[in-house]
Each structure stands twice: as C-alpha cells, then as structure tokens.
Amino acid sequence: xxxxxxxxxxxxxxxxxxxxxxxxxxxxxxxxxxxxxxxxxxxxxxxxxxxxxxxxxxxxxxxxxxxxxxxxxxxxxxxxxxxxxxxxxx
Amino acid sequence: xxxxxxxxxxxxxxxxxxxxxxxxxxxxxxxxxxxxxxxxxxxxxxxxxxxxxxxxxxxxxxxxxxxxxxxxxxxxxxxxxxxxxxxxxxxxxxxxxxxxxxxxxxxxxxxxxxxxx
Numbered sequence: 001x002x003x004x005x006x007x008x009x010x011x012x013x014x015x016x017x018x019x020x021x022x023x024x025x026x027x028x029x030x031x032x033x034x035x036x037x038x039x040x041x042x043x044x045x046x047x048x049x050x051x052x053x054x055x056x057x058x059x060x061x062x063x064x065x066x067x068x069x070x071x072x073x074x075x076x077x078x079x080x081x082x083x084x085x086x087x088x089x090x
Numbered sequence: 091x092x093x094x095x096x097x098x099x100x101x102x103x104x105x106x107x108x109x110x111x112x113x114x115x116x117x118x119x120x121x122x123x124x125x126x127x128x129x130x131x132x133x134x135x136x137x138x139x140x141x142x143x144x145x146x147x148x149x150x151x152x153x154x155x156x157x158x159x160x161x162x163x164x165x166x167x168x169x170x171x172x173x174x175x176x177x178x179x180x181x182x183x184x185x186x187x188x189x190x191x192x193x194x195x196x197x198x199x200x201x202x203x204x205x206x207x
Contacts, residue, residue, distance in 0.1 A: 002102040003093065003150070013109040017116035017135070024119050024128070032125050032186035039178055040119055040132040046171070047112050047143045050164070051105075054150050062163040069167055073174040080181035084188050 007055045014048045035079045042072030097153050101146045108142030111135055125186050126193065129179060136175045144168045 021044060025037035046065050053061035082088050093101065115135020122128045144164040151161035187194055 002098045003105065006102050006105055010105050010109045013113050017109075017112045020113075020116040020120040021132075030125060030186070030189060032182060032189055033128065035185065036125070036129060036132060036182055037119060039182070040116060040135065043132065043136040043140055043171070043175075044112055044116060046167070047108065047140050050140075050143050050147045050167075051109075054147055057154070059151060059161070059163065062167070066163075066167055066170070069170050069174070073170075073178055076178040077181055080178070080185040083185035084181075 003054070007051065011048065011051050011055065014044055014051060018044045018048065031083060035076060035083070038079070039072060039076045042068060042075070046072070093150070093153055097149060101149050104142045104146035104149070108139050108144075108146060111139035111142065115139060124193075126183070129182065133175060133179050136171060140171055141168060 018041060021037050021040040025034055025041065028034055046068050049061045049065040049068065053059065053065075078088055112135045115131040115133075118131025119128050122131065144167060148161055148164040151157060151164075152159075
C-alpha cells in the first residue's frame with residue numbers, strides 16, 4: 001500500500017530529473033555537456049521505465065529498459081569517439 | 091499490489107533512495123559550473139539511483155502475488171549499467187579534453203609528489 005501511494009511521487013521525481021537533464025541538453029554550452037546530458041537522459045528514462053513497470057504491474061517494460069540501456073551506451077561511445085577522432089568508422 | 095508490510099516498507103525505502111539520487115544527480119548536472127564538475131552528478135545517479143530502483147523492482151516482482159520465482163531481468167540491466175557507466179564517463183572526459191585542451195591541469199612539479207627526491 002505504501003508503494004502504491006509513493007509511486008506517483010517517484011515517477012514525478014524522475015520526470016523532474018529528466019527535465020533538468022533536458023535543460024542542460026538545450027543550454028549546453030559545450031558539446032561534451034550535451035553528450036553528458038543525453039547520457040543522463042538515457043539513464044533517467046531507464047529508471048522511469050522500471051517505475052512504470054511497477055506502477056502498471058507488468059514485466060513488458062524490462063525489455064524496453066534493456067534496449068534503452070544498450071542504445072544509450074552505444075550512443076555515448078559513438079558520439080565521444082566522433083569528437084575525439086573526427087570519425088566513427090575508421 | 092498487496093505485499094507483506096515489511097516488504098512494502100523495504101520497496102518504498104529503496105524507491106525513495108533511488109529517486110532521490112536520480113533527482114540530485116540531474117540537479118547537479120543542471121546546476122554545477124563547468125563540465126568536469128557536472129560529470130560528478132550523473133555518474134552517482136546512474137549507479138546508486140538506478141541501482142536502488144532496480145533493486146526495488148526486483149523485490150517487488152519476486153514477491154508480488156502470482157510471482158513465478160525470483161525476478162532476474164533487473165539483474166541483467168543492473169549489470170549492464172554498472173559495467174558501461176565508467177566506460178562512457180571515461181570516454182566523455184577524453185572528448186572534453188580534446189575539445190578544450192586548456193582544461194587539462196598542469197603536471198605536478200619536480201619533487202612535489204609523495205616519492206622521495
């Protein structure tokens with residue numbers, strides 16, 4: 001019962017975290033800041049998906065969370081490599 | 091949504107800790123002054139924040155009514171996030187140093203370290 005009462009606030013808190021990361025993504029100022037903000041957005045949306053899974057009492061969100069985790073890591077690595085080397089596939 | 095009271099309290103506590111860390115991490119990302127300071131926030135959020143939320147989810151889905159054994163999906167996600175978070179942070183710092191070489195701190199002076207002269 002406590003969990004059911006708490007979940008809307010938890011989802012609201014993670015949404016607020018997403019908005020803060022979005023603010024840094026739009027504001028910049030540097031390229032590295034934007035990549036870091038994108039990485040944070042990925043991680044926060046992962047937490048949001050898990051919370052939604054508890055809220056709706058279903059396990060279908062786990063696969064989505066796993067795909068987001070994998071794509072977030074690949075995206076961050078590729079963007080950083082592009083900044084360092086100027087190219088992705090050498 | 092009918093867990094025993096003790097488990098309910100445990101899941102709720104883990105949720106509060108996880109969400110608080112996620113929120114504080116993103117707040118640090120939005121508020122701190124330069125890139126290398128900003129990097130501190132999200133790295134804590136991705137390990138402690140997501141870790142606690144996934145632990146809460148693991149408890150909930152293992153003990154909810156109609157649960158089929160221990161829920162191990164979350165363990166996969168936790169392992170993946172814990173393995174990849176340091177790597178992406180390391181690559182981000184390398185990218186930031188390429189973009190702004192002046193941000194690299196000066197090497198320590200001769201005989202300034204802890205080793206004997």
